[in-house]
Amino acid sequence: MSIQKLENQVIVRNEKFIETAEQLKPQLHETIVKPSSIVEIKADSQVIHGWKSKTVAPATSLADSEYGKNDSFVLDFGDHQVGYLTVKIRSAGSPPDAPLKLKLTIGEMPVEMAEPFENYNGWLSSSWLQEETIFVDVLPAVISLPRRYSFRYVKFDVIDTSPKYRVVFENVECRAFTSANMNTVQKISHHDGELQRMDEISLKTLADCMQDVFEDGPKRDRRLWLGDLRLQALANYQTFGTNDLVKRCLYLFAGVPDDKGKVPANVFVAPGLVADDTYLFDYSLFFVGTLHDYYLATNDLVTLKELWPTAYRQVELALERLDENNILRDSSDWWSFIDWQEGLNKQTPSQAVLIYTMKQAIRLAEELNVPEKESLIDRLGEIVEATKTYLWDDKQQFFVSGSDRQVSWASQIWMVLAGVLNKEENRQLMNHLLKEKPEVAIATPYMYHHLVEALIVSGEKERAIAEMKTYWGGMIQDGADTFWELYDPKNKDFSPYGSHLINSYCHAWSCTPTYLIRKFGL
Template sequence: MSQGMQKNIELRFTRNNAFLSTATGLLPTLQYRCVEPLNVVETVCDANLPLGWKTLPLAPATSLGQRLLGPGEEIIVDFGTHCVGYFGLRCEAVGSPPDAPAHLKFTFGETPVEVAESFENYTGWLSSSWLQQEDLYLDVLPAEVRLPRRYCCRYVKIQVISTSPKFSLRLRDLHLNTVTSASSEPAMLMHSSCPLLEKIDRVSLLTLKNCMQEVFEDGPKRDRRLWLGDLRLQALVNYQTFGQNDLVKRCLYLFAAVTREDGLVSANLFMKPDIIADDTFLLDYSLFFVATLEDYIDVTHDLQTLHELWPTAWRQIELALERIGSNGIVRDSEDWWAFIDWHESLNKQAPSQGVFIYCLKKALRLAERVADKQSQQIIVSEITRLKKAAMKELWNEEKGFFTSGSQLQISYASQVWLVLAGVGDALFRASLMRRLLAEPPEIKMNTPYMMHHFIDALLSVGQKECAIEEIKKYWGSMVKNGADTFWELYDPSHPEFSPYGSKLINSYCHAWSCTPAYFIRKYQL
């Protein structure tokens, strides 16, 4: 996720050096592996595919040593799967001694569209510097080249922009030195007899693996940051797969170490050149610090971490309570105050009410573990108050759905989050999820992030078979359309959707989309 809004250079932050020291001590060892391309390919327009392009093999990549390239010529190599790493090759001059530099242009694509469509036509509102490309001038040939930046790709397009007419270029030893902090491979599925679910599980694992770097990155292409909403979901998958729980612990300490002056946790952190909290604050993301900590403690029983980070978790609850109106409902506003989903028309009030109740329940479990009686009493009282208010103020008996905001909007997100919050009894929630499936609201879901919570809500009311079918339909559709890793955004009815104004800038390996592996393994789907 990227957002350029809500900037305030006057914000003041605090730094907890003890927490930063703990996080530094948990820095993972990066694992490297050299991989070579499989084929030279060409891109072909295909209107039947979501992104409009596919690749066809032309020759094995081993044939590159016999091919000469001159100005205006290009090749595209295919590594066969999604990779994150550092690209290198050997470039040689053939013909007369090179009497001018060789100018090469490299373009890296997670999908065929990124090496098929020109970046010159990019019209998105995120910076074009996120587009993966690099110009290289070689003054001396032959040259062993290792591009300094880390790239995220399956495809690499190499264009010869210019050489002297007296020589051509031969490219050899193309490779990617891939990198991840995932130190082992999870066990294969033992219970599944569904080939599609097995494929979805493998794609989920590669998605998470390629986002596991020095922290759980939201996406190795963009933003390469630690976002709290992504971290929460990555951690859930990690517990069922890679089991690198110290990486979760490291990320929790990082968030707790650099907070706003009043203790509010930022929505995301920058890792370089130092740990910096972004000046973006979202109600749901700050509350997810509580949920992520509780999930971690539930798995690890790490009481020392619990006692050290409980004050930070409790502070998120205190600050969120300040946003509750006299009617017991989260106050709505027009600014970017909560995320919930990438949907420009989505009203966030009702789903945020659900998120708050959900996280209050997580906070209660933490408070019980640390024997904080006072906080327990406050939490129990607030859960009761907020649930009653949701039924009184947000439930619309005539429409049969929860509504949100002054326009009484009906959305998937509102129903899903209030079901996950446990508003209403079990029969009420199960009936609501059945109605949601039968009568889809106009305000739908745009991201795998929101789809995760939809699946979670289905499972919470016992609709396991329906959850399986929804996973197959949604994530399975991405697999059938050639996804090596799961995408940041996917709307089957509008596959080119981008909240950033261009599909070229979308992330096609994104942390929040890896959660089918969590459901498949935890619930033995």
Template structure:
């Protein structure tokens, strides 16, 4: 409670400063303490499971393997445990599955007493190439410290060493850096895996194609690993809550673990940590106290908050939470409406935000943003109807209708049957997707638009599982069920064929080394927004389980 009060004092102080500048009170000032308390009340319990390593492996170059490397089993763990590590000098251990948690090992002496410290380098990897790509000199655009290598000094032996840093990995390489005359062995290596996922997901129908069943299992592991005390975007890197990941993880959770208290916690956290104007930050931190990443505003993410609350209410019937947070939804919509000019989202207005949509620098985001905003207002109005508050936002259906009309006039090339975006009239998959999901195109027009985009070799195609989620959603929306199933198998199935234990943050089948951060080992290879095959496979059983 002291932390909550301290945070609220900071929020109020910020509000006083903002009020003096803007001459207006902090939005939701009276509600924030209660929202933080409810977020704390819904803190999930982490389940701990002790995992043992499976075998020793070695790295081999393979041009056909993902990023050019594969692991080959060499020996059982007794080879490590029963001999001098001074003789081995270096080993790579395979735990056989992706895990998130805390690593420990024991050092036992083999002859004389330890007369000096030992020093090791431990490198943890989600995929084999992480162990075979030099980290330094580091060229990446994110902090070098996200890479999972640690130098460990052991002052006395025998000893059991537990690394304080939480790791997300399958493989660990141990290298000896310094030793003395005494001999020693490494034994009793284990890992305490943690997750807040609980409950038993439904079994798939026996008619389910084996590759779809495998995709579902891998999606469940991905989701489980990202379900910690919030929905993390990635357990290796970032390790915090983002609105876009929350939306997709909560959909998958509804059709698997059904841990709805985690969704509730995340919704309250985001609301309590909105800026002084009530606009949501795209991402927030839990520690040392709950706080936002100040200045991180993503308009597309903010608009998806209301869609997330709408889906949450449908799944749970929890009116109390939806009523509590309804004003936050209204604030996001009304703020976004200030960017409308002649019913078109104004991309030229001085931005205080950035837009996500996909890891594609060449994507023109104007048509996608127009479509997403239309979609979000429409779904948020449905939320209002469920709460009996439609009279409070009675103008929203008119806004949606006007935006659809303006979209057809400004973005739809009726002659060629395709949505275009930007001054160069770019054709992209996501422009079609968001105009379909927004209800701007008819079913017939939607099918034609997607087929035109697919057939155009110059069309801007998706670069991440996040974007592919919405593509499959749009295909299902317009009745392209067979094609949606084929795409899910082709895209997520190809990750499995390349050795994925969990689904990746970034995946372009044409480029295994793609990274938004200029260094592919820093990519997250277990990422929240990639888990949504679980949602599709379990919601649309008649399509994906037959």
């Protein structure tokens, strides 16, 4: 153990766990991918964000074209890529008497090729917007960009050459990387073509987020978040079976708890392991859930024994937030995630997450036959009883949250998943939810996953499929080749960050249709 004091936190580093994680670092598989076409980006008010791509020439024609000052073109790689760009350039005409000034704009969606990044006014750093300005002093040249990008489209703007020469782009390619191996996935042939396509895009989404760790998104953040990890791991068990990567991620979190034993919501892994100073109630508890799911998938008792103290500590810390009535104390700070939905009160859905993960902790305690089992069972009974007493509104037939007794989708969904009611009562609650449609709705694929799973466990499989087709099917209709971080069918420009330009269009928590389809036989 070593103590690391940072500005706002004290980290107790478990070097043994960190070394275990390092030994589990995966091999990355490299594929050379070339662009498929040259496209034009056209305004179209009928498509998402108001821009679409139209093929104007095959990419192979690029080497036959010369470009000078103020010329531009856009390459389409045909599918989403995560990797490193290489560009081979030569001059045409007189010998180059001035450097080439070249700007590259790199993006996952057509809108990123069309709307100037200079106009971005969101609250996340604009440095996440993918662009490069390059000066080439000597031609011919092969330019290999050092940064890794997440993209489908690349726009080339020739800012300047000189009046005496032009440039030819002889070759553009991407060295794409993932730690996933598509050859290990059992292919399915679904009778429903829409679900088949959903499964394929889910696999691509998950694969592009599988790097040294399960990244939340390869375009932005590019780090390991516990909430994303839990869902990625579930999808992984049904597909790639890269279980050592899940194990690695668990040990990374367990390697850097704070001085109270709480695991962070996310960690950075480069240049070395660093815990972020963000701590979220539900994400810390999902260390329990992720360990539980990992053990069920692998029967890895050694890992369970090593990581059980870390998992149990998350429950202990969570229980400290309960008031005298065994209800979580609410607050106005960002204490729990649940969803990006504006105005969502987190108290009741977080109470349900506590119940959900306590049940998982009890199952793990039974496997280990540890004394904590009995106290967990006793406390769970008290908390479930309190939940029914104080958070259920018999008149509205909904669970309510916070001092304003808010009725939200998230509260009902998580209470169903937590199993506070019986299956028939869950079914009635979910049908009531879909009929009444409370105003405080769902903002992310992360929460939509839990909606679909809640419908499945309530016995409403057909309604679950219908919701998947509306939501993930809607993304496909709007051009998704990987599933997105955010999607609101009623407000397609939605972003919690102030601009859809900064949204991630390949995001881990959106990859779960493959899990739902394969696990539950949809």
